[in-house]
Amino acid sequence: MTEKRIYTKPTIIRHTVGVMNKYGRPPATVPMNRLVGYEVKELAAKYGSPLFVLNVQELREKYRDMTRAFKTRYPKAHIAYSYKTNYMKAVCSILHQEGAWAEVVSGFEYDIAKNLNVDGTKIIFNGPYKTRDELIRAFTEGSMVNIDNYDEMQLIEDIAEEMDKVLEVGIRVNMDLNNPPWHKFGFNMEAGHAFEAVKRAQASGKLKVVGLHIHAGTYIDDVSIYSKAAQGLVDFYTYIKAQLGVNLKYWDMGGGYASHNTLNWAWAPAEQTCPTYDQYAETICPILMNGPFSANNAPKLFIEPGRALVDEPISLITSVAAQKRLPSGARGIVLDAGMNILSSVQWYSYNFQTGQDSGFMVEDTVIYGGLCMNIDVLRQSASVPPVRRGDLLVIPHVGAYNISQSWQFIYLRPAVIAIDGGEIHVIKKAETREYVQEFEDVPDKFK
Amino acid sequence: MSGIFNSEVTISDSGFLFDHGTGLTYSLNETGQFIFTKMKEEVHANKMLELIMEEFDINEETARKDIDDFYRQLKEAGLID
Incomplete structure (x- = not known):
């Protein structure tokens, strides 16, 4: 008997114009049948679909690589991981094993860090809203607190009075770096507010300014923005040192570093536009090294990456x-994952790669999420080969924001597994109805 | 009309299809090309499943669903009614 031919789903595709842009053809769809050494099909069969999959080794390597890039150029550089991008316990814990400090923006996140046994002195507490109790805890445990506004400054002065000590603080500053500018956070430099804030803090006799914090924005793939921000910090430090005698223990360049995901409005794919860790470090560090300090008293430099560390090591099987x-x-296809677990579709044109051999013939396809909601569109147009119900698609680089911003809506949220050294660990179980309704109650009179 | 097709269609060995009626062009993959060629030979839908399974390494259930879906694709493209 002669051997039979290999079968692919029969398909006809109409030829259309307009699929090219000035950078050439859209990238071909590459099947991703395996993830971290495991058959995608096997993982979905065992742990369900959708399923988030963390590549632990990749996460560790990204941390090490980014640390190397900054430390070789600024020896006192240190990463404080931006918890909000993914505060799953296992993810934070792996990064703390590697040496990361925690950057938190709420009492809840602060508590996650403490629960993971992160020492208070290794927590940076940022954000525009911190409660009195949270601030007392942070100062008692020796954390770095960056002040966002005058109300907060006043509150901290009161706390200093109660604690009967001078509290060391950081001041968050902003400057015109983006369009539209990020004026929500901290005190503006160009308007003179930042200088006034430092002066006011120093003059209070209750606070001592030892830190400056700036955060240039989010998903910044234009490194010149960081060079402006770094130069802004150097100029400002030079000025407040001369005028007010401030000596910084740390300066903090914040986060905003991009990852390999293409923005919805971008022409070129992220592989071509996303700067490397070395490019970011090479932009920031030499400028800061020219700051007003002698070689032996350089302030510590913090960077607060989140997306740039956790986005790429996590994939979603759907x-x-x-x-x-x-x-x-x-053509349209509907997936079992919706924007409730992929909120970043607002920003990203994710890649959808098949989890099995599906042939090479692709067709422009609208990808819908599974929610019974018209706006649940995951991608307006993606090149997808012929697929049938039950076929798997893998969406790489989904680790930042999607899990921490996910919302339970219509469907239960899926499990998250971590693959490390050939072992699979469930780091978050799939939700159950009982879990979702745990805190609900129906009073007897409603029954 | 040209057989079961709405207008005359020409298909090349590489699966390139030209619809003379509309001027539109299409690509077919290997399996699609096989079915299309059999359709041109006026093989009936009932017989198609058997031929596919003789030619390709595929189970009956999947092939049946896929053939249905392929006919639907041809209808949607306006090539058959």
């Missing part, structure tokens, strides 16, 4: 629930 032909002639 299944095709249905496919349909739209009145426009385009």
